[in-house]
Amino acid sequence: xxxTQFFRILWARRFIVLATTAIIFxxxxxxxxxxxxxxxxxxxxxxxxxxxxxxxxxxxxxGFARAYVKTQGELIRDYRIAGKVVDDLxxxxxxxxxxxxxxxxxxxxxDFRRWLAQRIMDNTDTSLADNSNILEIKFTSRxxxxxxxxxxxIRQAYVDQAxxxxxxxxxxxxxxxxxxxxxxxxxxxAAEKRKTDFERANGIVLAENDQxxxxxxxxxxxxxxxxxxxxxxxxxxxxSPQLESANAAIANAEKVLxxxxxxxxxxxxxxxxxxxxVSQAQRSVPSAAQGPSIASLxxxxxxxxxxxxxxxxxxxxLSADVRVLRDQYxxxxxxxxxxxxQGEADETxxxxxxxxxxxxxxxxxxxxxxxxxSLIGGLALxxxxxxxVELFGRRVRGIEDLRIRDVPVLGAMARPAPERQxxxxxxxxxxxLQRRTAAQGY
Numbered sequence: 001x002x003x004t005q006f007f008r009i010l011w012a013r014r015f016i017v018l019a020t021t022a023i024i025f026x027x028x029x030x031x032x033x034x035x036x037x038x039x040x041x042x043x044x045x046x047x048x049x050x051x052x053x054x055x056x057x058x059x060x061x062x063g064f065a066r067a068y069v070k071t072q073g074e075l076i077r078d079y080r081i082a083g084k085v086v087d088d089l090x091x092x093x094x095x096x097x098x099x100x101x102x103x104x105x106x107x108x109x110x111d112f113r114r115w116l117a118q119r120i121m122d123n124t125d126t127s128l129a130d131n132s133n134i135l136e137i138k139f140t141s142r143x144x145x146x147x148x149x150x151x152x153x154i155r156q157a158y159v160d161q162a163x164x165x166x167x168x169x170x171x172x173x174x175x176x177x178x179x180x181x182x183x184x185x186x187x188x189x190a191a192e193k194r195k196t197d198f199e200r201a202n203g204i205v206l207a208e209n210d211q212x213x214x215x216x217x218x219x220x221x222x223x224x225x226x227x228x229x230x231x232x233x234x235x236x237x238x239x240s241p242q243l244e245s246a247n248a249a250i251a252n253a254e255k256v257l258x259x260x261x262x263x264x265x266x267x268x269x270x271x272x273x274x275x276x277x278v279s280q281a282q283r284s285v286p287s288a289a290q291g292p293s294i295a296s297l298x299x300x301x302x303x304x305x306x307x308x309x310x311x312x313x314x315x316x317x318l319s320a321d322v323r324v325l326r327d328q329y330x331x332x333x334x335x336x337x338x339x340x341x342q343g344e345a346d347e348t349x350x351x352x353x354x355x356x357x358x359x360x361x362x363x364x365x366x367x368x369x370x371x372x373x374s375l376i377g378g379l380a381l382x383x384x385x386x387x388x389v390e391l392f393g394r395r396v397r398g399i400e401d402l403r404i405r406d407v408p409v410l411g412a413m414a415r416p417a418p419e420r421q422x423x424x425x426x427x428x429x430x431x432x433l434q435r436r437t438a439a440q441g442y
Contacts, residue, residue, distance in 0.1 A: 008397040009390050016389060017382035024378030025371075032370045037362035040140045041147035043155040046351035047072070047133045069135065073126035076137060076158050082117035082124070084157040085150065091116050124154060134353065140363060148356040155352070163348045170343035177336035184332055188325040195318040202311045206319055215312070246271040 010017065047069070075081065091097045092113055101112050110118065123140045137155050141147035199205060250267050257264045 005397070010383070010386060012395075012397060013386035013389060016386045017379065020382030020385055021375060021378035024381060025374045028370055028374035028377075032365045032367070035365055036142055038140050038142060038364040039144040039147045039359045040138055040363035041144070041151040041356040041359055043137045043139075043148075043151040043356040044129075044353040045135050045137065045155055045159070046353055047135050048349045048351060069128050072135060072158075075161070076126050076154060077121050077124050079114070079117050079121070081154065081157050081161055082120040083113060084161065085120050085153045086113060086116045088153050088157065089150070120150070120154070144359045148358045151356040155356075159348060159350050159352070162350060163346065166348060167343045170339045174336050174339035174343060177332055177339060181329060181332040181336055184325060184329045188322065188329055191318065191322045191325050195315065195322055198315055198318055202308075202315070204308065204311055204315050206312075206315055246274055 086092060097116060098112070101115055104115065108115070120139075125138045125140075127136050127138070128134070129136060137151055137158070139147050139151040139154060141150060246267065250264070250271055253261075253264050253267060
C-alpha cells in the first residue's frame, strides 16, 4: 500500500476517525470530572550518608548508598512509622475515622489502628532527588492541607524512629561490652593472683619486660670490667706495658750479644727495676680488690639462671596471660564507653530541610495530560478502526488499486483534469477526482 492509497482510505473513512476521537475525548473529560482530585505534598530530609559519625568516625561507603536509600524507604512505609503517625494525628479518637472504619468490608479483620496505618502506608512514597542525598517523602491525599501536614508527620516519625533505633542498638551493644569487660576483669584479677603466688613461692621477680632479676644480673656481669679507681692499680697498669717491652728488647739482644755484654746487662737492670715497681703496686692493692674474679662470679650466676630456667619460663607465661587480659580489658572497656556515648548522642545522620509546601494543583488528574492524551489516543484508535473497516470492505479508490499481480491493466478512462488548485483543498480534490475516474474506468 502506497502513501497515496493510505491517505485515500483515511479521507474516505474520516468520519470514523473523527467520531472515535471525539468519543474518546468526551469520555475522558467526563470520567476525569467525576474523579476526586488527589494532591501530593513532599517533605524533604538530607541523608548524611558520607558524613562520618561524630563518635565512631564511621561512614557509609558509596557502594552501599543505593541499598541504604531503599532500606530507608521501606522503613518509612513500615507499620511502625505509620502507626506512630496515626497516634500523632489523633485519628484513633476521631469519630469520622471510626465511622469510616465501621463501614469497611466485613472480610477485613484488621484492628482500627492497623486499618488507619494502612491508609498512611498506601499513600506514601519515597524517592531520592537526582544527583543528591535528599530523600523526598511524598504523601497523596484528597486535601492539599492534609497532604502537607501528613507528609511532615511522616518525616518527623521517621526521624524519631531512626534515633530510637540508633540508641537502642548502641545501648544493647554497650551493655554487652560492659558484661564482657566485667568478665575479663575477673579473669585478669585471677591471673595476676596466680602470677604473684608463683613468684612468691619460687623467689622469682620479673621486670616489666618479663626478665627475671638473676638473668639481668648475669647480663650485667657479662659486660663488666675490673675496677679502675685505685691509684696503685692505675700505676701497675701503666708500668706493665713497659715491662713487656723491656722483656722483648732483652730477648732480641741476647740473640746477638754475649751474656756479659754491658748493654745487655744494663737492659736487664732496667727490666728488674720495672718489675720491682709492678710488684710493689700489686702488693699495695687492698684486700677487697683481691676477692673473687669476674669470671668466677659470672659462672656462678650462669649456673643459677640455668637451674631456674623452667620456673622463669612458667612465670613469663603467667605474665603473658596477664598482659593479654589487661589489653583485652582496656579495649573492651573503651568500646563500652564509646557505645554509651553513641547511645546518648542525638545524631541520626538526618537533616530536616523545611516543612512541606501545600500543593496548589492536583497531582491527579492532570488536565493537560488528559486532554492531549485523549486526543492522541482517540486519533490512534480511530485510525486503527478505519483500517480494520477498510480491510473488511475494500473498495477501488484509484488506479493503483487495480494493479493486481498477473492481471494486466488494459486502459483507464478519465475526464479532463480541471485547473489544479493549491494547498490541502487541491490535494483532496485531486484524490476525489482520481477516485471517481478510476471507478468509471472500472
